[in-house]
Amino acid sequence: MSFNNNFFELFGLPALFEIDTQALKSAFLQLQKQHHPDNADDKIKAEQNTALINHAFDVLSGYDSRAVYLLELANIDFNSDKSISDEAFLMQMMDYRMALEDAHFDNDDKQIKEIDGQVFTLLLNTAKSFNASYQNQDWQTAQIQAQKLKFLTNLHKDCVEKLNQLTTNDDDELYV
Secondary structure: OOOOOOHHHHOOOOOOOOOOHHHHHHHHHHHHHHOOHHHOOOHHHHHHHHHHHHHHHHHHHOHHHHHHHHHHHOOOOOOOOOOOOOHHHHHHHHHHHHHHHHHHHOOOHHHHHHHHHHHHHHHHHHHHHHHHHHHOOOHHHHHHHHHHHHHHHHHHHHHHHHHHHHHHHHHHHHOO
């Protein structure tokens, strides 16, 4: 198999924002099996292929990383250091962060789940906005939406992490 630089082609998927995640996972597992170092004559090449397959899967699995990757494929510069000028969005993110920290401090998993639900809904809506902008080749809006996807993905991950910490702490208390 020839490994090119297009992650979508690697997995046999069209280069679109909305992808079939089950097809992605299925192709990933098939490629991992096919290129596993234990099954190869050239172990070094197999390890390189496996690393590329893992990286490509990670990129295409996330809304934020997939959006940035699509912009790169379209030769649109994504500057992650550029500030978001949407003050209302930034204030909303700050409010979510503060509420998340308060809920975590209070060991309020119900509140963390509620915050995460709101963040995830906003993440999905932003993903739809990115997709529309990308399809219309409205690159400026697509770049802004991709930045927002980065913020929201990180916040969603933090919610999940805080919930896991509370669950781990609850489990630890059982053994004290």
